[in-house]
Amino acid sequence: MPIRGSGRSALLAALTAVVAALLAVLSLPHMAAGAESPPAVPPRGSAHMGMGVVAHDGRGGLPAGRAAQTEGVDVSSHQGKVAWPTLWNSGVRWAYAKASEGTYYTNPYFSQQYGGSYDVGMIHGAYHFATPDTSSGTTQANYFVDHGGGWSADGRTLPGALDIEWNPYGDACYGKSPSAMVTWIRDFLNQYRARTGRNAVLYTATSWWKQCTGNYAGFAATTPLWIARYASSAGELPAGWSSYTMWQYTSTGPTVGDHDKFNGTLDQLRGLALGS
Template sequence: MPHALPAHRPRTPRLRHLSLATLALSLALSAILLTALPHPAGAATVPARGSAYMGIGVLAHDGQDGSPAGTAATQTEGVDVSAYQGNAAWSTLWSSGVRWAYTKATEGTYYTNPYFAQQYNGSYGVGMIRGAYHFATPDTTTGATQANYFVDHGGGWSKDGRTLPGVLDIEWNPYGASCYGKSTAAMVSWIADFLSTYKSRTGRNAVIYTATSWWTSCTGNSSAFASADPLWIARYASDPGTLPAGWGFYTMWQYTSSGPTVGDHDKFNGALDRVVALANG
């Protein structure tokens, strides 16, 4: 005798539709949550050539942590700016106690800061002692070529008591290989080429801006320039930390990198008369 059919068949198709709807809702919620989460550091896109500013590589590699500790030594507040700041509010900065400033003039041999005149002349106009810096790209052209480009586009010097020597900003590469594809020996040679050319053009030794972490990795912690070129150390912490080989002290310290929206702040290792002394050579 055949078995009787069950009174009600299971509604499999309806259950399947319910499961698919639940799955779709779950995926949609997951996508929303993932979009809201911050991107991991390694997922950041490479910036456009020319957009680098003083500390961009240091901030990405070493991070930012802490603020400067109090010190008994007299130090003089300064700022460094680039095109990101646009037309800087120099009167406001002066009122806040800033007495010296550096402006990005050039990068490689392919970029000049469109706000250079306002920033360089504007800081001078309110009474600051000012200077210019060059963001180095050792993977694009020689040190001598970049030094000449820098001097020809705002990086010169005059003994007026208000103009600081130019700065070679050499740090972690924001565009690619950390050491710009160079061996430590080749990097030291590139830096020497830039510095000797700059001195021959201006009569001044350029300031070297760098981070100890980069200098150690990419120059082998060379001490070749410490006797002649002032050090501007980048370290975003409560103190400047260990300095690169050969330098017993820093001349300037970039203690915070606020990035694109506000100028980075710095300490000059001495009173205002020492800033003037560096300007006069």
């Protein structure tokens, strides 16, 4: 039976509404099939050791146990309050805590992390996350020392570490040429030594070092290397270093994610703390 009168009007109104809704959906901005939105830039201050290692350097198997290596961890605000007795009981004997970043950030958990590791018997140290695009190496070394990154000859305090790796906030090399990056790092290391009397430890990944310093070899003679590589071996080292002092081998370890090996015995680690 043909639809007449008010029934036909109601049907037409309903169809018109459906068509309008479809047109509205089709007119919305949309992404091409398979396209992904760009990754969000994290807030300043949230960077930590190894933040870019998995994305840029991959992840492999865990290392085989070696009697001549000593287990350690590194922590930042991401770990919050750390269960130091648990880590001590699991065999961890040294720890680094993030103290600062750039000249705009200090770790709000630094006291509990730095002091807590010491209190359970660990040898401890502090590290600085470098942002070479925000201020000079000299300025950031001073900021680090002034905010927890100093050193004392107590046999329990390791020299401060410079964390220099992929920029989580922008260009991987912070907009610097290899020669400019080398100059920035040299300025930081020189000022740290002037302020503390110790050579800072340098934390980096080989692939970043090649990309952003041109695989510069000039720091190896005086600077202990802390290599980042999540694999069954530390692999190729940056130019100039024939061995590493420390190795961050995983970001998924027990209690806290970032676990490390000191390339020697506990007595040798104490020697590094003392400056021998």
